[in-house]
Amino acid sequence: MGWGTERNGIGMCGIVGILGKSTVATNLVDALRRLEYRGYDSAGIATVEDGSLERRRAEGKLRNLERRLNDEPLAGRTGIGHTRWATHGRPTERNAHPHMTAKVSVVHNGIIENFRALRAELEAKGHVFETDTDTESVVHLITDEMQKGLPPVDAVREALQHLEGAFALGIIFAGHDDLMIAARKGSPLAIGYGAGEMYLGSDAIALAPFTDTITYLEEGDWAVLTRNGAEIHDLEGAIVERPVVKSVASALLVDKGNHRHFMAKEIHEQPEVISHTLANYIDMAAGRVNFPDLGIALDSIDRVTISACGTAYYAGLVAKYWIERIARVPVEIDVASELRYREAPLPPNGLALLVSQSGETADTLATLRYCRANGQRIASIVNVRTSTIARESHTVLPTLAGPEIGVASTKAFTCQLSVLACLALAIGRARGVLDRDAEAAHVKALTEIPRHVAGIVRHESQFVSIAQELSKARDVLYLGRGTSYPIALEGALKLKEISYLHAEGYAAGELKHGPIALIDDNVPVIVVAPEDDLFDKTISNMQEVAARGGQIILISDAAPHKVACKVAAHIEMPSVGTIATPLLYAVPTQLIAYHTAVIMGTDVDQPRNLAKSVTVE
Ligand code: F6R
Numbered sequence: 001m002g003w004g005t006e007r008n009g010i011g012m013c014g015i016v017g018i019l020g021k022s023t024v025a026t027n028l029v030d031a032l033r034r035l036e037y038r039g040y041d042s043a044g045i046a047t048v049e050d051g052s053l054e055r056r057r058a059e060g061k062l063r064n065l066e067r068r069l070n071d072e073p074l075a076g077r078t079g080i081g082h083t084r085w086a087t088h089g090r091p092t093e094r095n096a097h098p099h100m101t102a103k104v105s106v107v108h109n110g111i112i113e114n115f116r117a118l119r120a121e122l123e124a125k126g127h128v129f130e131t132d133t134d135t136e137s138v139v140h141l142i143t144d145e146m147q148k149g150l151p152p153v154d155a156v157r158e159a160l161q162h163l164e165g166a167f168a169l170g171i172i173f174a175g176h177d178d179l180m181i182a183a184r185k186g187s188p189l190a191i192g193y194g195a196g197e198m199y200l201g202s203d204a205i206a207l208a209p210f211t212d213t214i215t216y217l218e219e220g221d222w223a224v225l226t227r228n229g230a231e232i233h234d235l236e237g238a239i240v241e242r243p244v245v246k247s248v249a250s251a252l253l254v255d256k257g258n259h260r261h262f263m264a265k266e267i268h269e270q271p272e273v274i275s276h277t278l279a280n281y282i283d284m285a286a287g288r289v290n291f292p293d294l295g296i297a298l299d300s301i302d303r304v305t306i307s308a309c310g311t312a313y314y315a316g317l318v319a320k321y322w323i324e325r326i327a328r329v330p331v332e333i334d335v336a337s338e339l340r341y342r343e344a345p346l347p348p349n350g351l352a353l354l355v356s357q358s359g360e361t362a363d364t365l366a367t368l369r370y371c372r373a374n375g376q377r378i379a380s381i382v383n384v385r386t387s388t389i390a391r392e393s394h395t396v397l398p399t400l401a402g403p404e405i406g407v408a409s410t411k412a413f414t415c416q417l418s419v420l421a422c423l424a425l426a427i428g429r430a431r432g433v434l435d436r437d438a439e440a441a442h443v444k445a446l447t448e449i450p451r452h453v454a455g456i457v458r459h460e461s462q463f464v465s466i467a468q469e470l471s472k473a474r475d476v477l478y479l480g481r482g483t484s485y486p487i488a489l490e491g492a493l494k495l496k497e498i499s500y501l502h503a504e505g506y507a508a509g510e511l512k513h514g515p516i517a518l519i520d521d522n523v524p525v526i527v528v529a530p531e532d533d534l535f536d537k538t539i540s541n542m543q544e545v546a547a548r549g550g551q552i553i554l555i556s557d558a559a560p561h562k563v564a565c566k567v568a569a570h571i572e573m574p575s576v577g578t579i580a581t582p583l584l585y586a587v588p589t590q591l592i593a594y595h596t597a598v599i600m601g602t603d604v605d606q607p608r609n610l611a612k613s614v615t616v617e
Pocket of ligand 1: 309310311312313355356357358359360361364407408409410493494497612613614
């Protein structure tokens with residue numbers, strides 16, 4: 001896999017598919033070109049030609065694939081295509097998609113978490129693997145089902161039961177010129193309707209030249225496409241109707257999909273963008289962190305200084321806990337508007353981390369310059385690669401969140417956390433305080449996040465009823481300990497900025513030093529409390545709240561019988577490795593804020609008085 005600092009683009013694989021009336025190769029490449037903005041390092045297409053599967057793939061840009069196709073054209077009318085951002089295995093032609101056997105060809109976006117186990121099982125049955133990718137295990141799994149005699153649709157239905165992870169798939173079959181199957185679990189997919197033709201794409205932008213009539217698959221859906229239309233199945237296998245909408249993607253660089261607001265779309269995109277960000281810093285095949293050279297020996301850093309504003313600052317605050325606990329290096333952190341004027345002494349061998357979605361925030365930039373002038377090695381975690389903060393840093397550690405349009409930051413935050421978690425592991429390993437097994441366990445926990453986030457957004461309706469209660473409140477408190485403290489701060493910021501309700505986040509232990517005076521039966525208290533080593537302490541704080549009539553909304557993976565306290569609502573979370581908790585627990589706080597704002601009728605994507613990029617002090 002490649003290093004973050006060498007990357008351009010934003011790194012999300014792209015999927016397209018066409019059931020056409022005539023040869024589809026040229027149109028597949030055109031559709032892929034419209035997905036170039038997602039970033040890629042190889043590309044390929046496959047078609048069904050005289051009943052057999054044929055493919056062409058090439059390393060690098062689409063023009064290389066076009067050259068291959070000029071030399072060796074593909075004639076099929078049914079085809080799939082892919083732009084690949086390498087995750088499992090290097091960006092070579094051999095690892096490029098589509099992957100195939102004689103029976104089935106697959107394009108895939110996302111992470112198949114259990115690919116190692118699947119591969120071992122399938123190899124034991126005699127399947128021969130040709131690549132290092134996780135995708136190939138999907139190809140052989142479906143082939144295996146077909147070898148047992150199952151027709152394609154049943155083989156895919158069966159195979160999907162065995163796949164763990166967050167992903168999107170496009171699948172075609174030898175001998176089936178009028179069939180394509182699509183599946184969505186965590187990564188978006190759109191189906192396009194033409195006259196006697198059908199299309200598949202990672203987003204409506206890819207399909208804009210061919211059709212504006214789109215159905216967005218919902219979480220867990222899989223669909224059987226023929227030239228006559230699409231039959232969509234939900235997670236439970238029932239045939240479902242999904243809305244057919246007119247897309248305006250051709251006029252826009254980014255579209256909202258089937259969401260009412262960009263913020264909702266961006267919350268839902270998190271499984272995909274977290275996957276891609278992690279893939280940039282983790283060698284998925286080896287299960288180890290693979291971090292770029294920061295130009296400073298990681299084992300010699302005496303202190304890390306972190307600075308940022310708003311949500312990005314809270315990402316830094318989580319990182320303080322990780323870097324101190326996992327890597328045993330002291331961390332100084334302050335909001336940029338303070339650090340820039342504090343004249344803080346900085347150590348000779350220090351690393352400064354600046355975190356910014358836009359890369360243009362005036363205070364963060366000024367702090368960067370202060371740190372640089374004071375001899376710090378500068379690494380910035382930015383979403384916009386061409387930004388001023390990126391340009392003025394020694395090293396850029398990109399978040400691969402894609403354009404964030406909603407003013408309230410959501411996916412950029414969880415992607416910032418993804419990069420910072422990997423950095424903490426990299427420093428820990430370099431300093432010899434994190435052994436291989438511990439690193440592997442953390443990496444596993446991180447790679448499972450996209451799947452868990454997809455699971456949380458799938459149960460979105462529970463947040464609507466909570467939001468209804470919150471919308472009647474005047475003040476809302478958020479409490480948390482450890483890494484859940486910054487998540488409480490971030491949750492409160494999210495709620496106040498888009499719903500205009502007054503909300504504050506506190507370290508749970510601070511409750512009795514003041515904020516407890518606010519509590520009465522009109523004050524909802526949102527408690528972020530994973531069942532970790534601080535859980536019992538947080539429960540005590542909850543009891544203090546409950547005793548004063550406060551309405552507790554608990555976000556926790558603890559079994560209800562362990563919650564020795566009356567709660568108004570319990571958002572049940574999956575149990576995950578500790579490093580994964582802040583990323584996961586941020587998602588319910590985003591959904592609570594979003595639905596409260598929708599109920600209050602505010603301008604969710606452009607809340608009053610706020611700007612996406614704060615280039616003034
Ligand atoms: C909150 C939010 C802001 C930004 C802050 C920093 O949802 O978006 O608090 O996080 O203005 O912006 P960037 O990350 O662009 O430096």
